[in-house]
Amino acid sequence: MPVISVRSLVKTYTVGEVIVRALRGVDMDVEAGEFVSVTGPSGSGKSTLMHIFGCLDRPTSGQYFLDGKDVSRMSKDELAAVRNKKIGFVFQGFNLLSRTTALDNVELPLLYNGGGKLKAAERHRRAMAALGAVNLGDRAHHYPNQLSGGQQQRVAIARSLINEPSIILADEPTGNLDTRTSIEVLGIFQRLNKERGITIVLITHEHDIAEYGTRLIRFRDGRIQVDSPITRRRDAEEELAALPPADDVDDANIPADPAPSDHGGVA
Amino acid sequence: MSIIMTLRIAVKALNRNKLRTVLTMLGMIIGVGAVIAMVALGRGAQSTIEEQVKSAGTNMININAGNFSMGGVRQGQGMSTRLMPEDAEAIRDVQGVQYVAAGSNSRGQIIAGNQNWNTRIEGTDVDFPYIRNWHPKSGSFFTPHDVRAAQKVAVLGSIVADTLYGPDVDPTGEIIRIRNQPFRVIGVMATRGQSATGQDQDDVVFTPYTTVMKKLEGRQHLNSITVSAATADTAPVAEAIRETLRIQHKLTSGDPDDFMVRTLEDMANLRTETTRTMTTLLAAIAGVSLLVGGIGIMNIMLVSVTERTREIGLRLAIGARSKDVLLQFLVEAIVISLFGGLLGIALGFGLSEGMERMLEWPTSIPTNAIGMAFGFAAATGVFFGFYPARKAAQLDPIEALRFE
Numbered sequence: 052m053p054v055i056s057v058r059s060l061v062k063t064y065t066v067g068e069v070i071v072r073a074l075r076g077v078d079m080d081v082e083a084g085e086f087v088s089v090t091g092p093s094g095s096g097k098s099t100l101m102h103i104f105g106c107l108d109r110p111t112s113g114q115y116f117l118d119g120k121d122v123s124r125m126s127k128d129e130l131a132a133v134r135n136k137k138i139g140f141v142f143q144g145f146n147l148l149s150r151t152t153a154l155d156n157v158e159l160p161l162l163y164n165g166g167g168k169l170k171a172a173e174r175h176r177r178a179m180a181a182l183g184a185v186n187l188g189d190r191a192h193h194y195p196n197q198l199s200g201g202q203q204q205r206v207a208i209a210r211s212l213i214n215e216p217s218i219i220l221a222d223e224p225t226g227n228l229d230t231r232t233s234i235e236v237l238g239i240f241q242r243l244n245k246e247r248g249i250t251i252v253l254i255t256h257e258h259d260i261a262e263y264g265t266r267l268i269r270f271r272d273g274r275i276q277v278d279s280p281i282t283r284r285r286d287a288e289e290e291l292a293a294l295p296p297a298d299d300v301d302d303a304n305i306p307a308d309p310a311p312s313d314h315g316g317v318a
Numbered sequence: 319m320s321i322i323m324t325l326r327i328a329v330k331a332l333n334r335n336k337l338r339t340v341l342t343m344l345g346m347i348i349g350v351g352a353v354i355a356m357v358a359l360g361r362g363a364q365s366t367i368e369e370q371v372k373s374a375g376t377n378m379i380n381i382n383a384g385n386f387s388m389g390g391v392r393q394g395q396g397m398s399t400r401l402m403p404e405d406a407e408a409i410r411d412v413q414g415v416q417y418v419a420a421g422s423n424s425r426g427q428i429i430a431g432n433q434n435w436n437t438r439i440e441g442t443d444v445d446f447p448y449i450r451n452w453h454p455k456s457g458s459f460f461t462p463h464d465v466r467a468a469q470k471v472a473v474l475g476s477i478v479a480d481t482l483y484g485p486d487v488d489p490t491g492e493i494i495r496i497r498n499q500p501f502r503v504i505g506v507m508a509t510r511g512q513s514a515t516g517q518d519q520d521d522v523v524f525t526p527y528t529t530v531m532k533k534l535e536g537r538q539h540l541n542s543i544t545v546s547a548a549t550a551d552t553a554p555v556a557e558a559i560r561e562t563l564r565i566q567h568k569l570t571s572g573d574p575d576d577f578m579v580r581t582l583e584d585m586a587n588l589r590t591e592t593t594r595t596m597t598t599l600l601a602a603i604a605g606v607s608l609l610v611g612g613i614g615i616m617n618i619m620l621v622s623v624t625e626r627t628r629e630i631g632l633r634l635a636i637g638a639r640s641k642d643v644l645l646q647f648l649v650e651a652i653v654i655s656l657f658g659g660l661l662g663i664a665l666g667f668g669l670s671e672g673m674e675r676m677l678e679w680p681t682s683i684p685t686n687a688i689g690m691a692f693g694f695a696a697a698t699g700v701f702f703g704f705y706p707a708r709k710a711a712q713l714d715p716i717e718a719l720r721f722e
Contacts, residue, residue, distance in 0.1 A: 107635060107715045127641045135637020142719065146632040149333040162323050164638040210636070 052119050053080040054217055054250045055104060060113035062099050073099035074110070075273035083217070086244045086251045088261035088281070091270030100270070103255050105138055105220050106130040118217060135163050139211025139249075143223035145203040147195040153206045154178050154191040160213050174219070181209040185239055202234035218250045219243070225260055231294060237263045238287030248314055263287060321649075324642070328649040335622075342618045345611030346658025346698070348666055350691045354606035354666025357519040357687060358705060359673060360524035360597020362680035367589050370512070377416070377582075378449060379556050381409070381543040381563070384577040400567055400576050403527075406443075406543045408566050412557040417445035417546040422530040422537070424656020427493040428523060430482040437478050438522045441530030442544070449546040455489035457505025460526050472501040477520040497534060501525065541704040549710065552581040611658070612698040619651050619706035630710050631718025644711035652696060659695025663688055 062074040073096045081087055092098045102108040103115060106122055109130075115123040122133055133141075147156045157178040163167055169177075182188050185205040195203055199215060211219050221240065225233035241263060243249045255261050262285045269277035331341045379605075383401040406420035422441040427434055444462055447453045460471050472494060474482075483489045492503045510519040531537050536554070549553040556579045563577055630643055670681040684690075 102716050105635070107719075128641070131634070131637050131639040132640075134635060140635050142632075144628075146628060146635075146719070148334075148632075151330070155330070159633075162327060163633075163639075163642060173488060214637075292476040 052083075053116075054118060055079070055081040055239055055291045056114075057103075057110075057250075058214075060100075060103065060115065061111050062096075062103065063111045072273055074103075076113070077273075077275060079268070079275060079278070081218075081250060083108060083250055084149060084244070084249070084263040085266055086103070087253065087256045087266045087268060088264035089252060089268045089270065090256055090261045091276070092256065095270035096273040097254050097270045099273075101220055101252070104218075104252060105140060106133045107180045123182040127261065135160055136214050137216050137218065139208075139214070139216040139219040141204070141207050141219060141221040141224045143226040145195070145200075145207045145227070146211050147203055147206055147210075147222060149195055152192050153182060153209075156195070156206055157181050157209045157213055159210060164214060178209070179269065181212045182206070184212060184243070185209045190193070199232070200228050201235055202229065204232075205239065206234050208236070208243075212243070212249075216249070218252060221251065221253045223255055224253070225257075231291075233260065234287045234290055234294075238291060239285050259285070262300075263285045271304065320602075321645075324645045324649050325653070325661065327646050328653055330517060331626075331646070332650055332653060338618060338622075340613055342654050343658035345614035346608075346655050346695060348664040349604070349608030349610075349611035349698075350659045350662025350695055351665030351669060352365045352607050353601055353694070354663060354683060354687050354691055355669035355673065355681075356600035356604040357597065358666065358670040358683040359679060359680040360593060360600055361684050362670075362674075363593045364590060364597070365682050366680050367586060367593060370586075377547040377552055379518065379547060379549055379552055379559065379582070380578075380580050381405075381544040381545065381559060382577055382578045382580070383539065383541055391572040399537075401540045401543065402538070403540060405563060405566050406540065406591070407471070408562055409543060409545060411560055412555065412558045412562050413548070414547050414558065415545055417449045419443035419446045419449055419543055419544045420527045420540050421542040422527040422535065422539075424530050424534050426497045426534070428478065428482065430489070430492065430597065433482045435478060435481045439530060439534065440522050440524050441527035441534075442524055443527060445546070446524070446544065449544050453509060454486050455507035455508040457503070459505060459524070465526040465528050468526060468532045470496075470499060470501045470529060470533060471504045471525065472496065473505040473507060473524040474503060475507050475520040475524075477518065479506045479521055480494060496525075499533060538685050542718075556722060608694060608698060612655070612658040612702040615651055615654055615699065616702035616706060619703055620709070623647065623706050623710040626710075627713065627718045627721040630713050631715050631721065634713070634715035635719060637664045640711040643713075647707035647710045648703050651707065652699035655695045655699030655703070656692065659692050663691050666691070718719050 057077055057079050060074050060077040060079075061072075063070060063072050065071070074107045075096075077096075077100065085262065087290050089100065099108070106117070106125075110123050113123065114121060117137060121131065139254055147153075148159070155177070158174050161174045161177065175268065177190060179188060182191050185208050187205050187209065188200060190198060190202060190206075195206070198206065208219075219240070224240075225236055228236060237260065240251050240253065245250050251264070253261070253264055259265055262281055262283070264281055265284060267277060267281050268278055319489065381401070383399070385651060403420055406418050409415055410418045419442045421443075424439040424441070426439055427436050443465055453459070454473055457473070457478070459473055460469070463469075474489065478485075479489055483492070488506065489503045490505055493500050494503055495501070500564050507520070507524070512518060527540065531540075545559065560575065560579045563579070564575065564722065567576060569576070594606050631647075634640075634644060657667075666687070667683065670683055673679045674681045
């Protein structure tokens with residue numbers, strides 16, 4: 052059974068007086084354990100697809116089955132619960148809460164996880180485990196403005212992992228990162244995909260980033276133009292090893308001014 | 319999501335911007351503090367009046383000679399000469415009446431040795447000390463025999479005694495001259511202070527009312543009768559007295575009363591009413607600052623919602639329901655207003671204490687003030703926090719995440 056299955060997905064919305072037909076009938080299945088790269092030019096509908104996949108939006112018509120359940124007609128609150136438990140989001144802009152430690156940021160989804168039944172110690176333990184999975188256990192008590200861009204994105208990935216979702220939706224996760232850091236982040240995705248079998252849907256408009264996945268889907272004008280397996284898949288771990296030891300790339304990204312600022316946070 | 323969790327999220331969010339939180343709170347602190355201080359001031363004034371009323375004797379009923387008309391010309395209160403000693407005797411038999419003292423007043427120069435003083439001469443009866451709960455501090459009050467015989471005996475108010483003999487001198491047994499007639503001083507009254515109407519109660523000389531009528535004024539009628547009811551429920555007794563007097567004065571149903579019966583409550587009510595109006599006015603003005611504080615909260619919460627649009631978007635994306643976001647912002651507003659209210663109560667207590675000490679204004683904080691202030695603060699938080707919170711909850715997660 053596919054994790055994601057959409058049939059005749061149509062999404063139309065109006066901007067002012069213009070009717071935008073963002074998706075014009077998309078049929079697509081994503082099997083468990085796939086690493087799907089979705090590409091396409093701006094306005095091709097890939098972001099809209101991502102929002103529907105992420106249960107942030109509902110299709111105008113058509114069906115969306117997530118883990119076999121039809122979510123296209125769910126209520127807003129039901130969708131919120133689905134987002135909380137089944138889907139992990141990673142955004143281009145990291146979207147970490149400023150003046151909030153990495154640990155607290157990672158814990159955040161747990162607060163919306165069914166009435167805070169978890170004890171503080173248990174939340175703590177799980178958040179530390181998630182941070183450990185992205186090799187940031189030693190930065191748990193740092194604030195976002197004390198972390199480099201790559202580290203912030205890794206905190207965001209840890210946050211997406213906390214509720215053990217079946218899918219991670221990553222929307223241009225490397226858009227704000229330099230090449231080496233991008234490869235590091237993609238390496239984490241590849242590892243999570245391989246070791247934990249987490250399905251990953253990666254949205255990018257860079258062709259070389261897309262090649263880290265197992266399957267390429269190219270959108271054009273609201274329709275799937277290309278859907279093919281990636282034959283020459285890139286391996287982030289190998290590439291990193293091959294790169295010259297750029298020792299402190301991360302540290303170089305840390306703002307020179309250590310004084311707290313609002314950078315790197317959403318609030 | 320549990321309310322404790324919401325509270326924790328809200329407190330964390332407020333902690334992230336401490337200065338702003340404190341400044342917003344300041345509006346609440348000043349508002350609540352002002353309301354409490356003003357109410358305390360009003361209550362203080364009111365309880366001062368109540369104390370004065372109590373010291374005058376709570377069960378007291380006053381009967382004054384009323385107005386009468388002479389050829390269509392109304393002569394005004396106290397001009398009637400129809401209040402008689404027999405009326406006082408009749409009132410003694412009215413149900414619920416405990417003490418009765420007929421009153422006949424005068425004014426005059428009082429001479430003792432080389433000192434003299436002009437004061438009020440209050441002719442009264444032996445029940446007077448019990449009606450007013452006011453007794454001599456030295457010597458004794460006059461006896462029924464003194465009243466019957468219209469003896470020239472006097473009990474001095476403390477101011478009169480001090481003026482004529484100086485403080486620390488007991489003039490009991492001395493002879494004074496009132497309007498050139500010798501009176502024997504048989505006692506000095508305890509010091510009483512101001513009455514509810516602001517009159518100095520100690521500037522007075524008491525003699526039997528019969529003495530005033532026969533020896534000083536040569537009149538047949540009384541000026542007033544003072545009565546003490548057996549219980550604090552004076553209104554029915556006052557009514558019974560009125561009816562007795564109407565029969566006594568042979569008034570038919572069309573005739574107006576030629577006397578006035580007033581309970582102490584009636585007399586105190588007027589002043590209490592004035593004070594209450596002042597209190598309400600002061601509290602209303604203070605309430606405006608509470609309102610301004612509330613608007614301040616709304617303003618900051620609206621700014622906060624806009625500023626934290628992406629945070630809201632993120633929270634929605636990771637599984638917060640609209641309801642959770644609404645609650646979070648509402649709870650933030652309530653935390654600000656309740657905590658501000660709490661500090662405001664402290665400020666109110668401080669202000670009241672300060673007014674009492676520095677300005678010597680009596681203040682008294684009503685026992686329900688804390689609950690009231692807290693209630694007001696919470697209501698302000700909910701009322702002014704709801705709109706921004708709803709605005710936050712209604713954000714579209716996609717739009718919110720894109721917000722720059």
